[in-house]
Amino acid sequence: MPQARSEDRGRLEEITRRIRRDIVVATTAAASGHPSTSLSMVELVTAIYFGGVLRYDPANPNDPDRDRFILSKGHGAPGLYAVLAEADYFPVEDLTTLRKLGSPLEGHPNMCRLPGVEASTGSLGQGLSIGIGHALSARLDTRDYRVYVMTGDGETEEGQIWEAIMYAGNHKLDNLTLILDHNGWQQTGAVADIQPLEPLTAKFEAFGWATLAIDGHSLDEVIGAFEWATTVADKPQAIVARTVKGKGVALLEEAPGKWHGKPLPADEEARALEEIGAPR
Amino acid sequence: MSFGLSRIELETGQPTREAFGEALAAAGSNQDVVVVDGDVNNSTYTNKFAGEHPERFFNVGIAESNLVGIAAGLAACGKIPVAATFSTFLMANAFDQIRMSVAFPNQNVKLVGSHAGISIGEDGPSQMAIEDIALACALPGFTVIVPADGASARAATEAMIEREGPTYLRCGRPATPSLYRDGSAFHVGKANTLREGDDVAIIANGIMVAMALDAAEGLAQEGVRARVLDMHTVKPVDTEAIERAANETGGIVVAEEHLAFGGLGSIVSMVVSERSPSRMAFVDIGDTYATSGRPDELLAQYGLTPDAILDAARRVLKD
Numbered sequence: 001m002p003q004a005r006s007e008d009r010g011r012l013e014e015i016t017r018r019i020r021r022d023i024v025v026a027t028t029a030a031a032s033g034h035p036s037t038s039l040s041m042v043e044l045v046t047a048i049y050f051g052g053v054l055r056y057d058p059a060n061p062n063d064p065d066r067d068r069f070i071l072s073k074g075h076g077a078p079g080l081y082a083v084l085a086e087a088d089y090f091p092v093e094d095l096t097t098l099r100k101l102g103s104p105l106e107g108h109p110n111m112c113r114l115p116g117v118e119a120s121t122g123s124l125g126q127g128l129s130i131g132i133g134h135a136l137s138a139r140l141d142t143r144d145y146r147v148y149v150m151t152g153d154g155e156t157e158e159g160q161i162w163e164a165i166m167y168a169g170n171h172k173l174d175n176l177t178l179i180l181d182h183n184g185w186q187q188t189g190a191v192a193d194i195q196p197l198e199p200l201t202a203k204f205e206a207f208g209w210a211t212l213a214i215d216g217h218s219l220d221e222v223i224g225a226f227e228w229a230t231t232v233a234d235k236p237q238a239i240v241a242r243t244v245k246g247k248g249v250a251l252l253e254e255a256p257g258k259w260h261g262k263p264l265p266a267d268e269e270a271r272a273l274e275e276i277g278a279p280r
Numbered sequence: 281m282s283f284g285l286s287r288i289e290l291e292t293g294q295p296t297r298e299a300f301g302e303a304l305a306a307a308g309s310n311q312d313v314v315v316v317d318g319d320v321n322n323s324t325y326t327n328k329f330a331g332e333h334p335e336r337f338f339n340v341g342i343a344e345s346n347l348v349g350i351a352a353g354l355a356a357c358g359k360i361p362v363a364a365t366f367s368t369f370l371m372a373n374a375f376d377q378i379r380m381s382v383a384f385p386n387q388n389v390k391l392v393g394s395h396a397g398i399s400i401g402e403d404g405p406s407q408m409a410i411e412d413i414a415l416a417c418a419l420p421g422f423t424v425i426v427p428a429d430g431a432s433a434r435a436a437t438e439a440m441i442e443r444e445g446p447t448y449l450r451c452g453r454p455a456t457p458s459l460y461r462d463g464s465a466f467h468v469g470k471a472n473t474l475r476e477g478d479d480v481a482i483i484a485n486g487i488m489v490a491m492a493l494d495a496a497e498g499l500a501q502e503g504v505r506a507r508v509l510d511m512h513t514v515k516p517v518d519t520e521a522i523e524r525a526a527n528e529t530g531g532i533v534v535a536e537e538h539l540a541f542g543g544l545g546s547i548v549s550m551v552v553s554e555r556s557p558s559r560m561a562f563v564d565i566g567d568t569y570a571t572s573g574r575p576d577e578l579l580a581q582y583g584l585t586p587d588a589i590l591d592a593a594r595r596v597l598k599d
Contacts, residue, residue, distance in 0.1 A: 064358070111356075111385050118356070120385040123376055129346045130381060133353015133361075136338065140314070140359070160377070163346035 001065050005087070006052035012219055015086060016046050020248045021278035022082035026098040026105075027263040033099060033107065036246035036259045038079030040183040040216070041150065044241055045069075045083040047222040048148060048179075055145070058089045061115035067145050068134050070119045072127020073152035073181060074108040075261070080117070081105050089116040125158025127151065128178060132168055135176045146230075150179045154186030157195045162207075168236040169208025176236040177229045178209075181216065183245040185256040204238040216241030248276050290490060293458030294430030297394045297451040301325020303437035304362060308333040313441060314354055316340060318347045318365035324394040324451075326364050344373040351389045352381035360388060360441055367393025367409030367450060375415055382446050383419040390440050391416075391448045396426075397537035398565060398582055399487055400453040404572040409450075410565050414542025416448040417515045423447040423468060424515040426536075426544075428489040429459045432512060435466035443468065450486070452537075454575050457490040459510070471518040477505035480593045481525035481532045483548055485511050487584075488535035488563065494586035499593055506593060514544050522551045531559035531596035535589050540564045561592035 007015065019042050027033035048054045048069055055067045071080045078098060085092045097103035104113035108122025119130045131149040138145050155161065168176055182200070184191055191197060201211040210232045214221040222241065229237040245259075246252025249272045252259050264272055273279055293299075305328035307313050313329075314336045321327040321339060330337035340347045344365060351363035363370070370393045371378070382389045396409045416424045423445055427433040433451060440447045459474065460466075474489070475496050484492040489510045496506040507529055509521055525532055532552060534545040545562040552558050565582050579585060 119352075120380060123380040125345075126349050126377055126381050129349020129377070130353040130356070132346070133350040133355070134357055135353075136350065137354050137357035137359055140336065141357075160343075160345040160349065163340075163343035164349070167340060167343070167346055167350075 002055045002057040002060065002063055004052045004055045005050050007050045009219065012046055012050055015050055016042050017276055017278040018086055019046060019079065019082040020276040021273055022085065022092065022095050023078045024249065024264060024269060024272050024276065026078050026081065026095040028266055028269045029096040030099040031263055033078050033263050034075040034261050035078060035249070035263055036252045036256065037073065037152070037183070038076045039247045039249060039252065040243035040245050041076055041079045041181045042247065043217050043219055043222050044150065044179055044181060045079055047219060047226060049083050049087045051219070051223045051226070053226045054148065058087060058116065061089065065143055065145055068118045068131070068147045070121070070127045070131050070147070070149045071109060072121055072149050073124065073155050074121030077107065077109050080109055084114070084116040087116070090114070124152070124155040125160040128161055128164035131176055132164055132173065135173045138175055144175070146175050146177065148177045148179060150181055153180060153182045153184065153191050153197060156180065156197060165204070165207045165209065172208070172234045173236045174233055178236065178238045180238060180240045181243055182240050183243040185245045185260065187260045189257055200240055208235060209238045210235040211238045211240060213240045213242065216243035217247060250275055290457035290459065292455050295453060295455050296427050296430060296433035297453065298325050299430035299433040300392060300437050300449065300451050301328045303434040305329045305332050307438060307441050308336065310360065310441070312358065312360045314338070314359045314361050316347050316351050316354070316361055316363045318342060318344055318369065320365050320394070323366070324364040324392065326362070344369050345377045348374040348377035349381050352387050355387040355389045360390065362390045362392060362441070364392040364394065366407060367396040367412045368407065371409060371412040371415045379419060383421055386421050387446060388444055389446050391446070392451065393448065394451045395453045396450045397452055397486065398570040398578045398584070399537060399575045401575040401578065402572050405569040408570055410539050410569070411542065412450065413514055413536070413538050413544065414546070417542065417547060419446070421446060422515060423513070425468065425513050426450045426485040427512055428486055428510050429456050431458065431460040431462045431464060432466055434462060435464070436512065439466065439468050452487060456487055459489060469513045469516050469518060471512070471521040472510040473507065474510055475506065475508040477507040478529050479505045480597055481507040481509065481529040482535060482589060482593065483509045483511050483522065483525065483532060483544070484535040485514065485544055486537050488537055491584070491586045492535055492589055495589035495593065498586065498590045504593065504597065511544060514547055517547050517551065519551050519555070522548055523555045526552050526556035526558040531561070533561050533563065533589055533592040533596055535563040537584055538564055540566050559596045561596045563588045563592050
C-alpha cells in the first residue's frame with residue numbers, strides 16, 4: 001500500500017505558494033489557460049497530495065492499491081500539473097511547456113500522456129462517473145483505496161453529475177469523496193446569477209451523501225474535512241469548499257467575471273508573484 | 281471461403297441480441313468481465329450474465345452518460361466492462377462521454393447497442409438507431425462490428441472481449457436467418473464471402489446479408505453472377521476485399537440497415553473511389569426517420585428488401 005505524504009504546516013504553506021507560482025508562470029508562459037480557476041483549488045490539492053490524504057507513489061503511478069484523485073473540472077489542469085510536479089511525478093521545469101505543441105501537458109489533462117493523471121477530463125460533468133467506476137472496482141477486488149473527485153460549481157449544472165450523485169448515494173459508495181470547488185463563478189458570470197445552486201449541501205444530503213461545508217482556503221478546515229471523510233460509513237462524502245476564484249492574485253480576485261480562461265498579461269506576472277510570495 | 285447459400289435454405293435463428301446475451305454470460309468465466317446496463321437487461325439480454333455473475337453486474341438505471349463513465353472507470357482499473365443499452369440511447373445520448381471518457385483515452389470498453397435499425401418495429405423512431413454506425417465510425421481507435429446472425433454475434437462477442445481496445449457491437453431485435461454454424465471462422469476486420477461471382481458484388485451486413493443472398497438467387501436466374509460479402513466489421517473495414525470486389529466485378533451494391541449517410545455505404549465508397557473507382561449503388565434507409573409498423577412492413581416501406589438490392593444491382597450493371 002503506498003503511503004500518504006504528510007508535511008508540517010509551515011511546509012504546506014510553502015507548497016501552496018510554490019503551486020500558485022507554478023500556475024502563474026506556466027499560464028503566462030503559455031499565454032493561454034485558466035489561472036483563476038486553478039488558483040481557487042490550491043489549498044485543496046495541497047492538502048490532498050501533501051496533507052496526509054492521498055496514498056500514492058510517483059514511482060508507481062499504476063499501483064492498483066493507490067488512492068485516486070480525479071480532476072473533473074479539467075480546465076484546472078495548471079493546478080493539477082503544478083501539484084503533480086511538486087509531488088515528483090515529473091520535473092517542475094516541465095511546467096512551462098504547458099499547452100505547447102509536443103508537450104504532454106495539454107490544455108486539459110490527458111491520462112495517456114502524463115503519469116498521475118487518472119482521467120482525461122475537460123468536457124465537464126464526466127469525472128464523477130469515472131470515479132464511481134474506480135470505486136466499484138475497489139469493492140469488486142476488496143481493495144481499500146479511496147477515490148477523490150474534484151468538480152467545479154458551474155460544473156454541477158451538468159445533468160450527468162446528478163446521475164452520478166444519485167447512483168453513488170443509492171449504492172452507499174463510502175470510498176468516494178467529492179470535493180466541490182465552490183468559487184462562485186463560471187465563464188460568463190456568477191453562478192448565483194446564472195444557475196443558483198443553493199441549498200447545495202441539502203441537495204447532497206437528499207441524495208444520500210454526507211456533506212460538510214468548509215472554507216476552502218483554510219488548510220486546517222480542509223485537512224479536517226478529509227479526516228472527517230474517512231470516518232463516514234455507508235455514504236459517499238461531499239466536501240463543499242467555499243473558495244475565491246483567482247485566490248492569491250489581486251488582479252484576478254478583484255474581477256472574477258473578467259478573467260475566466262484568461263492568462264495574465266506578461267507585464268503583470270512580476271507583481272502577481274510578489275503577491276503570492278514566491279519569486280520565480 | 282464460399283458458402284453457396286440461398287436464403288430459401290436458411291433456417292430462422294436467434295436474434296443477435298439473444299446470442300450476444302448467451303455468449304456474454306459464458307464469457308463471465310473471465311473474472312475481469314463486468315457488465316453495466318441501463319435498465320434494459322431483459323431487452324439486451326445482459327440479464328443472462330446478471331443471473332450467473334450478479335456481483336459483477338451493475339444496473340445503473342436510465343442514465344446512459346453515467347453508464348458510459350462508470351464503464352470507463354472500470355476499464356481504467358483493468359476490468360473488461362461491457363456497457364449495454366439500446367443502440368440509440370447509447371450512441372446518441374452518451375456520445376460525448378463515449379468520445380471523451382472512452383475513445384480519446386483509448387479505454388478498453390465494449391459498448392453493445394441493441395435494438396438497432398427499423399426492424400425493431402412498432403416502438404417506432406425514438407427507439408430506432410439509424411445513425412449509430414456513422415457515430416461509432418467517427419470515433420478514432422474504435423472497432424465497429426455488425427453481426428448478421430446468432431452464430432456470428434456469439435463469435436463477435438467472444439472476439440470483442442478477447443481483443444484490446446474500445447469496441448461497438450450492434451445487435452438487433454428480431455430473429456434473423458442463420459447464416460453460419462457455431463465455430464465458423466469469424467475474424468474481426470475480414471469480410472466473409474458467402475457467394476462467389478464476378479458480375480456484380482453485393483456488400484452487406486446485419487439483416488441485409490440474408491436479403492443479399494436472396495437477391496443473388498434472383499440475379500442468378502437472370503444470368504447475373506453476384507458475389508456476396510458479409511462485411512460485419514465496418515471499422516477497420518476490409519479494404520482488400522472491397523478492392524478485389526471493385527477490380528473483379530462490374531460494380532458494387534452496398535446494403536445496410538442504416539441511414540444513407542455515414543455507414544457501410546460511405547465507408548465502402550471511400551475505399552472504392554480511392555483505390556478502384558467503380559459503379560456503385562446503395563440500399564439503405566435514405567435520409568429519413570421511420571415510423572411505427574410491423575418489422576416486415578417497415579422494411580418494405582423503407583426499401584430494405586431483396587428486390588431493392590436486385591434493382592440496385594441492375595442499375596449498377598446498366599450502361
